[in-house]
Amino acid sequence: xxxxxxxxxxSSEEISDDMKVLDDLTSSEYxxxxxxxxxxxxxxxxxxxxxxxxxxxxxxxxEWMTEWRLKAFRYWLKMEEPTWSNVxxxxxxxxxxxxxxxxxxxxxxxxxDEVDPExxxxxxxxxxxxxxxxxxxxxxxxxxxxxxxxxxxxxxxLNEKGIIFCSVSEAVKxxxxxxxxxxxxxxxxxxxxxxxxxxxxxxxxxxVFIPKGVRCPxxxxxxxxxxxxxxxxxxxxxxxxxxxxxxxxxxxCTAPIRDNNQLHAAVVELVVLDNAEIKYSTVQNWYPGxxxxxxxxxxxxxxxxACRGKHSKISWTQVETGSAITWKYPSCILQGDYxxxxxxxxxxxxxxxxxxxxTKMIHLGKHTKSTVVSKGISAGRSNNSYRGLIKIGKNAEGxxxxxxxxxxxxxxxxxxxxxxxxxxxxxxxxVEHEATTSKIGEDQIFxxxxxxxxxxxxxxxIVNGFCKEVFKELPMEFxxxxxxxxxxxxEGSVG
Amino acid sequence: MTGKxxxxxxxxxxxxxxNGQSESFLNEIRKEAMDRLSELEFPTNRxxxxxxxxxxxxxxxxxxxxxxxxxxxxxxxxxxxFLFHNFDYHLLVFVNGFFSSELSIISQLPKGVxxxxxxxxxxxxxxxxxxxxxxxxxxxxAFNALNTAYILDGLVVIVPDGIAVEKPIQVLYLNTSxxxxxxxxxxxxxxxxxxxxxxxxxxxxxxxxxxYFNNITTEIFVDEYAVVxxxxxxxxxxxxxxxxxxxxxxxxxxxxxxxNVTFGGAIVRNDINSLLDGExxxxxxxGLYMANGKQHVDNHTFIDHAKPNCMSxxxxxxxxxxxSRGVFNGKIIVRxxxxxxxxxxxxxxxxxxxxxxxxxxxxxxxxxxxVKCSHGATVGHLDEISEFYIRSRGVPQELAKSMLIRAFxxxxxxxxxxxxxxxxxxxxxxxxxxxxxxxxxx
Numbered sequence: 001x002x003x004x005x006x007x008x009x010x011s012s013e014e015i016s017d018d019m020k021v022l023d024d025l026t027s028s029e030y031x032x033x034x035x036x037x038x039x040x041x042x043x044x045x046x047x048x049x050x051x052x053x054x055x056x057x058x059x060x061x062x063e064w065m066t067e068w069r070l071k072a073f074r075y076w077l078k079m080e081e082p083t084w085s086n087v088x089x090x091x092x093x094x095x096x097x098x099x100x101x102x103x104x105x106x107x108x109x110x111x112x113d114e115v116d117p118e119x120x121x122x123x124x125x126x127x128x129x130x131x132x133x134x135x136x137x138x139x140x141x142x143x144x145x146x147x148x149x150x151x152x153x154x155x156x157x158l159n160e161k162g163i164i165f166c167s168v169s170e171a172v173k174x175x176x177x178x179x180x181x182x183x184x185x186x187x188x189x190x191x192x193x194x195x196x197x198x199x200x201x202x203x204x205x206x207x208v209f210i211p212k213g214v215r216c217p218x219x220x221x222x223x224x225x226x227x228x229x230x231x232x233x234x235x236x237x238x239x240x241x242x243x244x245x246x247x248x249x250x251x252x253c254t255a256p257i258r259d260n261n262q263l264h265a266a267v268v269e270l271v272v273l274d275n276a277e278i279k280y281s282t283v284q285n286w287y288p289g290x291x292x293x294x295x296x297x298x299x300x301x302x303x304x305x306a307c308r309g310k311h312s313k314i315s316w317t318q319v320e321t322g323s324a325i326t327w328k329y330p331s332c333i334l335q336g337d338y339x340x341x342x343x344x345x346x347x348x349x350x351x352x353x354x355x356x357x358x359t360k361m362i363h364l365g366k367h368t369k370s371t372v373v374s375k376g377i378s379a380g381r382s383n384n385s386y387r388g389l390i391k392i393g394k395n396a397e398g399x400x401x402x403x404x405x406x407x408x409x410x411x412x413x414x415x416x417x418x419x420x421x422x423x424x425x426x427x428x429x430x431v432e433h434e435a436t437t438s439k440i441g442e443d444q445i446f447x448x449x450x451x452x453x454x455x456x457x458x459x460x461x462i463v464n465g466f467c468k469e470v471f472k473e474l475p476m477e478f479x480x481x482x483x484x485x486x487x488x489x490x491e492g493s494v495g
Numbered sequence: 496m497t498g499k500x501x502x503x504x505x506x507x508x509x510x511x512x513x514n515g516q517s518e519s520f521l522n523e524i525r526k527e528a529m530d531r532l533s534e535l536e537f538p539t540n541r542x543x544x545x546x547x548x549x550x551x552x553x554x555x556x557x558x559x560x561x562x563x564x565x566x567x568x569x570x571x572x573x574x575x576x577f578l579f580h581n582f583d584y585h586l587l588v589f590v591n592g593f594f595s596s597e598l599s600i601i602s603q604l605p606k607g608v609x610x611x612x613x614x615x616x617x618x619x620x621x622x623x624x625x626x627x628x629x630x631x632x633x634x635x636x637a638f639n640a641l642n643t644a645y646i647l648d649g650l651v652v653i654v655p656d657g658i659a660v661e662k663p664i665q666v667l668y669l670n671t672s673x674x675x676x677x678x679x680x681x682x683x684x685x686x687x688x689x690x691x692x693x694x695x696x697x698x699x700x701x702x703x704x705x706x707y708f709n710n711i712t713t714e715i716f717v718d719e720y721a722v723v724x725x726x727x728x729x730x731x732x733x734x735x736x737x738x739x740x741x742x743x744x745x746x747x748x749x750x751x752x753x754x755n756v757t758f759g760g761a762i763v764r765n766d767i768n769s770l771l772d773g774e775x776x777x778x779x780x781x782g783l784y785m786a787n788g789k790q791h792v793d794n795h796t797f798i799d800h801a802k803p804n805c806m807s808x809x810x811x812x813x814x815x816x817x818x819s820r821g822v823f824n825g826k827i828i829v830r831x832x833x834x835x836x837x838x839x840x841x842x843x844x845x846x847x848x849x850x851x852x853x854x855x856x857x858x859x860x861x862x863x864x865x866v867k868c869s870h871g872a873t874v875g876h877l878d879e880i881s882e883f884y885i886r887s888r889g890v891p892q893e894l895a896k897s898m899l900i901r902a903f904x905x906x907x908x909x910x911x912x913x914x915x916x917x918x919x920x921x922x923x924x925x926x927x928x929x930x931x932x933x934x935x936x937x
Contacts, residue, residue: 084543392874394850409864412831418859424874427846433857433872439865 046095049073052200055100059169059204062176072189072199079193086385086417087325087354089298092263099201099234157217163247164209165220168236171207178209182240186269186306186333194265195302198234202267205236210245210276219475221250235266241276243309248279250478264323266301274309274336279317281474285485286322291380293352296324303330307339307365315342316359317473319482324353329387331360334368334396341370344470348486349382349414358388358405358419363396363429374405375467378414385417392429399429407437408466410459460487498554502641503533508563509645520625521617521646528634528643535637544636547822547854548764548793553736558678558708560645561591567673569702574598577667577700579728581915584665584696585610591670591707592679593648598667607655610664613682614648623653627686631714632742635766639740642680642712649682649711652695656688656718663694663724663913670709670731671702683713687721687749694724696916701732701759708736715743717751719773724752726911728920730927731759733788740766747773747802754911755811756920757784757792758927768797771805771833782811783907785927786819786851793822800833800863807837812907813844814900815851816928823855825870831862840870845877845903847928893931900924901933 044051052073056066081092158165164175171179189199210216241247251268264286270278280303289296299322305314316330326349332341343359361370370390378384386405407416418435440462448458464471464483471479506529513522537554538545567590574588587610588598594612601610609616609623617624634640650666670679687693699709709731717723723743731737737760743751757763769778784792798807813821823842844853857870877899885895904924911917925932 407859407861409861409866412834412864414864415860415862417861418857418870420857420872422855422872422874423852424844424846424854425850425852427849427851427876429846429874430876431872431874433855434869435857435859435871436867436869437859437861438867 042098042100045098047073047097047099047201051099055201055203058100059172061169061172064176064180065172068184068189069200072196073201075189076193076196076200079196082193085327085356086383086387086419087327087356089325089354092298094197097263100203161214161217162211163214163216164207166207168202168205168207168238171238175207175209178240179207179238182269182271183236183238184269186271186304187267187302192302194300195267198236198265198267198302202234202236205238205266207237208239208247208249210241210247212242213244214242215245216247219248219250221252233262233264233266237266237268239269239278239280240271241273241278243274243276245273245276247277248281248475250281250475252283252478252481263298264300268301268303268330270305270314272305272307272309272312272314272339275311276309277313277315278305279315280305280330281478282316282318282320283478283482283485284318284320284322284326287324288322288351288353289324291351293324296353297322299323299326299328301328303328304333305331305341306333307336307341307368309336309339310365311338312336313340313342315344315473317344317470318346319470319474319478319485320345320347320355320357321485323355326353326355326357329358329360331362332370333362333364334370335364336368337365338367339365340368342473343370343372343374344473345374346377346467346470346482346486347375347384348377349379349384351380351382353380353382355383356385356387358386360389360391361401362389362391362393363399363401364393366395366397367399368396369400370402372401372403372405373469375470376405376407376416377410377463377466378407378416379410381411381413383415383417385419386435387419389421390423390431390433392424392426392431394425396426397428399426401429401431403433405435406466407435408463409437409439498537498557499532499637501557502560502644503529505560505563506644509560512562519617520621521628524629525644525646528640528646531634532637532640532644535640537637544795544824547820548762548791550762550764553708553762556676556706556708558676560678560680561593562645562647564591564675564677566591566593567671569595569598569669571598574667574669577669577698579665579696579698579916579919582913583662585662587611587650587664587666589648589650589666589668589681591677592668592681592709605658605660608658608660609651609653611651612648613646613651613684616651624651624684627714627716628682628684629714631716631744632712632740635740638710638738639712642682642710642740645680646682647680649684650695650697651684652693653684653686654688654691654693654721657690658688659692660694663696665696665698668697668699668709669702670699670707670735672705672707677707679707679709679711681709681711683711685713685715685723685725687717687723689718690720691718692722694912695726696913697725697727699727699729699731699737699759701730701735704732704734706734706736709738711739713739713741715741715751717743717745717749719746720748721746722750724754724912726754726756726913726916728756728923729759729763730923733759733761733790735760736762738764741768743769743778745769745771745773745776745778748775749773750777752779753781754907755780755782755794756907757782757786757794758923760790760792762791764793764795766795766797768799769807770799770801771807772801774802774804776802776805778805778807779910780807780809780811781907781910783904784811784813784821785816785924786813786821787816787928788819789817790819791822792819793824795824795826797826798828798838800827800829800836800838803832803834803836805833805836807839809840810907810910811842812903813842813853814847814903814924814928815844815853816847818848818850820851821853821855823853823872824858825856826858827860827868827870829859829861829863829866829868834863834865836863836866836868838866838868842872843903844874845900846874847877894933897925897931897933900928900930
């Protein structure tokens, strides 16, 4: 035992420099913390049928929508809060949350000049100046500020192609037949506790419809912001790609610093028909709480896509660096023959963060294929879990899956866990799963040091190399941001 | 009266039978376990550890604990066909979990080595047994509690410090139901002292085709620098139920090899757990399961890396035919202290038929940072291209398939150290899967 201690001491001295840098790197504070001062209208705390009716009325929703919400709420009341995940947090008091918050209604805007300058400033801080993007990058932005869409750009040019890109509340009014057909068809309100809650109280979100044979000419993007203190945000996104359509959708998030934990229970539904493809990319860097684990966002999200048509494809890419607790499994239901599901994920946890994330690939159709690449990085005292399900149904002849999940550990108080479930009911299927866990390579750091690269840059390089497979799946703008984010969440001011 | 109540009721009959022995230390353990059993429910699919294994068929029947039945008698001639042969071994025979000294052959053991029946040795040397029994394995579910509540007989191997037992110990557990549904409850104890070495072949066989239930607990203690091999070959009859929990505890620099070859049983569940409780320990798990008909084979392994500088390696392979179902759940925990851990795990399964299914869940939970851990799982079928290659060289289809099966199983078979045992297991594979046999390489 003594021997060991000596050894430990010795080696700890040797690597103490490295450790110091690693320590500096891993103990930085959240950079994107600021609160925008905009008058907002917030509902009283608590949840009952009246609150739901109020939300529905505020949004001028038709009767069927109100009924749907109420049905979901009644169902939710009967459900129990799930506890099976590998994350720990104090019990949420669902009656202590305000379920609606919207910037005060203003006259409808026609151009960006009419948008509240405060709001524009927020976007600028986030690095998405609307004008610039409009002019230079050709990205249409449906900016969701707290819960209500404020400005939508490029609508006209999308309209020409027959693409619908608007808020869900607008879609409810203007395209009720589409919303009725698809809303809740992938994630029904009976699906799980948080999906039911979301269905009952969802405030707004994005609705995208790409008609038959149309390839969306630009990347669609929504920036979500959680702003008013203590309001949970319940977004609902629905994307439908008809036969032969293609769309790439970007979702990025930041939120200001605050101490009260916030609940975020979003639902994302994707529907893909024959030969169509949806590429869904997320960068999530919400407030993770401080070093002691105080504050931070609870991110309990249900994301699911249904490949309903032949040769359809869904690709999820996510970079998760924020939130105190992340609990989500973007999934693909591969119903159509020859459909393809992909999941690329980087999840970084630091300090006291906890993440339980992964994917589900449900192979139902023949010759369906799925690829899962998951990279987890845990630093500080955080815990990072991969939980995935690969299910090959009885009729999924010739289904193929490849899964790779790698974890990297920084610091001896962090944890990395893998819980892959593989269920195969068809003998012609081929399923492969590989997972590795290791420390950030001391020899790799040494090699780079030796070539005159400072430890912090070396760590940065190693981490970026580790995540490269996932980053290369991200759209260009996002890839750059994701690398920066990773550097920030692990390296603070150094990177 | 079903399930739990039935076993509790039977317990009273058992207690009456004990007469003079009811004062012994074992009875304290029994009573405690019985209390646990009355609190516990048998696991259902809602329990994460039993998610894929439905034990309700087992609970439908009222099995009578073997102690309350008449133990059938066998002759040496009758048991011969169940034994592994062509090598030297000490033989212990248990019928329905009870030791048969007439059938056993134990000769020339090194000095101080204790090999025999728990029932007998716990009477002769209660102090020795009480030091180990029920200390290593904890009751985790109702099946463990049931075994512990009826703790009476089973294998005892105690090897003192510095002794190597040269000949392997072959233990035949023969089970059969004649007039009533029998529940065998063997309780095994293998203790290897410092610097000692021992190899045990646990041979579980079924006689006849009547339904019985074998619920086993095996405790293994591997002291510093000791080497223990436990090779389990399970070929119960096809109607029987088989549940075993193996719990090993390893001290520093020790080596524990567990081989687990499954052929028989309608519902089979193995829990194989090791606690690596000392530095520089090494653990190897090798598993091979062949299932056909409606067999359900569930292997749960758990390696608990509690100390630094340890190594574990796990390889489980399955071949599933007909309507059989395989389950594999391999858990590795690396505790915060267990730096410099190397842990590897592999589970590979081939499905030979359309309706065979496999549920596999390799699971890593890592709390230390300076570790190397990996796991892999694959599910597939016999490769058509390889089959085509073999057939194009004039080999008939059935033989080509057998060759591929043999090649698949080879990784595990090769790790077995006793040559004749390898051959006999090889033969059993093709026999069980009803396929053309490929001779074992000599």
